Amino acid sequence: MPERHRVPDRHRGLAAGLLRGHLWLVCAFLYVPIAVLVLLSFNRSGLPTAWTGFTFDWYGALAENAAVQRAALNTLIVALASTLIATLLGTLLALGIESRRRASGLLDAILFAPMIIPDIVLAIALLSFFTLLRFTLGLHTIVLAHVVFNIAFVCAVVRTRLKHFDHAIIEASIDLGASEFTTFRRVTLPAILPGVIAAALLAFTLSVDEFIIAYFTAGAGPASTTLPMQIYSMVRFGVTPEINALATIVMLVSFTVLFAAQRLNREALQP
Amino acid sequence: MTFAASRNLLFLAPGLGWLALFLLVPVGLVAAYSLFERGVYGGVVHELTADNFVRAADPLYLGVLLTSAKVAGFAAIAALLLGYPAAYAIARGPRRLQTPLLFLVMLPFWSNYLIRTYAWIVLLNKEGLANQALRALGYDGPAIDMLYTEATVVVGLVYNYLPFVILAVYASLSRLPDELWEASEDLGARGHNTFLRIILPLSLPGVAAGAVFVFVLSIGNFVTPDLLGGGKVQMVGNLIYDQFLTARDWPFGAALSLILIAVMMLLLFAQAVAVNRAQGAHRA
Incomplete structure (x- = not known):
């Protein structure tokens, strides 16, 4: 041989x-x-010292914890709203950028900035801004803030999808007599849709998990406390078995959403 | 303006407008505040001063900045030492396993940051699993509190950002063709020579990207030093937090934020230059 x-x-x-x-x-x-x-989270004693038997008690305790439920609802509202806005604006942005003939360093820098700026700096910057404008802080200001990093994220994911997309198909569609709008609706959109949905799912998990920016832009009081803020105050208070149960549920939700995104779009998870 | 150009503007305007209004303007505001004086009751007095930056050079605050750089530096190095061989194992392993393995490594990264950090409190506190493991191994002294040290903060940061390093190094290793290894061996190089003289230099862009990313995310971190440092480890993120929520000295907090951004931009710029230069050298 x-x-x-x-x-x-x-x-x-x-x-x-x-x-x-x-x-x-x-x-x-x-x-x-x-x-x-x-x-x-399934240990009866709730402590890591010994396994004292299987239990769902800590999950039951969560079901009776009104503060946690309120925070979960608030988180859902913020995440849904910021995901919707960011998916729309981020996708448009990606389409606009990718159809430009020349790359723009300035555009890339503006879109990269929200991903690398430290959360704490964005948090204090937005707090300063909202205070200067005398905005009332609440769930709506968290949404305004979360859209900032989610736009950049959605745009990046959709751009990867567009780069892998064969632009000859668009030319073919136009050559065959379709209008630009029809081409967009019947050719471009179906091709990028899995990427857009995957981006939306990932943006949703980013918003659900975000803590420090929400903490600074939420204002005081339970009306605008999100789940990460609730978890933070529970963790500061001490290690309790209830946090373990809550952590398990939150991770389960994140992982489920992530698996869905991965199935839709394999490139979405690569930077 | 052509139809395509006006459509483009229509697509770009809302997103860029949002970023301008809720990112660029607020950061500009922070830059302006950093040059103002603090009011007696915590507000901002519109009188120009450079005092906030001078104050940042005070040994007390300079120490916090240096601690942040030290912790972030150790985190970047440790993440590289752990992450590089792991990325190498994935890149050189069977092809059909590469995507699932990368997914496996990235998965924890997508779970809640607070929860991932809290998990280390559960492991390392006095009644935690680490102490029990020590007892099981025969240790019978008093329980060791492993929390609230710089080393604990480094562990927390490495834990959270390791997936990034693996992904970055994998990205540059997977671009190298198999033939590179074969050619080097055919020419008589031994395994470690092939690695040290060919593969490692070619994967340096990934190494630089991973290390800079961990450093940048670590130096401005708030949650990890707050939870795992427990007030005993002060990093610049905690200092900024205190200036805004406790001390109510916004101009000083703003100056610290600007210094942080400047350090990060400098590093990212240096990394971009280094990568450009490395790529230029290959093409020549």
């Missing part, structure tokens, strides 16, 4: 074995803390 035509064995030897072992250790590092929380 000619040696040069062998299929390269991509995984062999001691070094490869060590690497694989390391990868599994890294996965353990990433998952053990989360798994411990989930397990403890």
Whole structure:
């Protein structure tokens, strides 16, 4: 057999074995803390000291916790509203940018800024701005704030989708006599729709999880307390089994949404 | 204006308008506040001064800035040391496993940041699992409080941002063709030589991107030093928080925010230049 035509064995030897072992250790590092929380949420004593039996009691306690339910509802309102606005504006932005002939460094910088600016800086900047304009703070100001980072995020995901899209199809459609609007409705939109929905799902989880910007732009009082703000005050108060149950539910929701997004659009999770 | 151009403007205007109004203007406002004086009752007095920046150089606050840089630096290095071999294992592993493995690594990143950080309080507090594991191994001294140190904050940051590093390094490794390894071996290089002289230099853009990203996200972090530092580890994010919500010295908080942004932009710029230069060298 000619040696040069062998299929390269991509995984062999001691070094490869060590690497694989390391990868599994890294996965353990990433998952053990989360798994411990989930397990403890079913532990009767609620403490990590000993397993005293399986229980749903901590979930029951959550069901009777009015503050948590109020916060969950507030979070849902904020996340839905900010996702809707950001998906619309972000998708339009992506379409506008990708149909430009020349790349613009300034545009890219403006769209990159919300992703890298520290949350705490955006939080105090918006608080200063809303205070200067004498805005009443509440759920609506959190929505205004969350749209900022979600626009940039949706735009990035939809742009990746547009880049993988064969623009010859659009030319073909126009050549065949379709109007620009018909082409958009019948060709472009169906092609990018999975990407748009995936972006919306991811934006929704970002908004549901966001804490510090919401904390600064919410104003005081339970009327505008979101779930992360509620979790933060519970965590500051101390380690309680109820947080474990709440954490498990929140993670379950995030992961479900994420799996849906992944199924719709494989590129969405790559930067 | 042509139809296409006006349609483009229509598409761009709402999104860019939103970002201008709720990102650029507020950050501009912070820049303006940083040059004003603090009012007696916490407001902003419209008199120009550079005092806020001079104050940031006070040893007390400079110390906080340096602690932030140190913690962020350690987090970036530790995340690289853990993340690079993991990314390498994925990139050189069987192809059909690459996407599922990347998904597996990225999944925790999409869960709530507060919850991920809180999980470490559960593990590391005095009655936590880490102490129990020590007892199971035969340790019978007093319980060790592993929380509220700089090292704990570093662990929390590495935990939260490790997926980024793996993804960045994987992205640059997966671009290298298989033939590179073969060619190097055919020319007589041993495994570690191929890695050190060919693969590692070619993957440096991914390394730089991952490290800068972890550093930038860490140095401006608030939640991790707050929860895992427990007031004993002050980072610049906590200082800004205090200036706005406790001390009510907005101009000083604004100046600190600007310094933070400047440091980050400098780093991102340096990284972009380095990557450009590396790519230019390959093309030449």
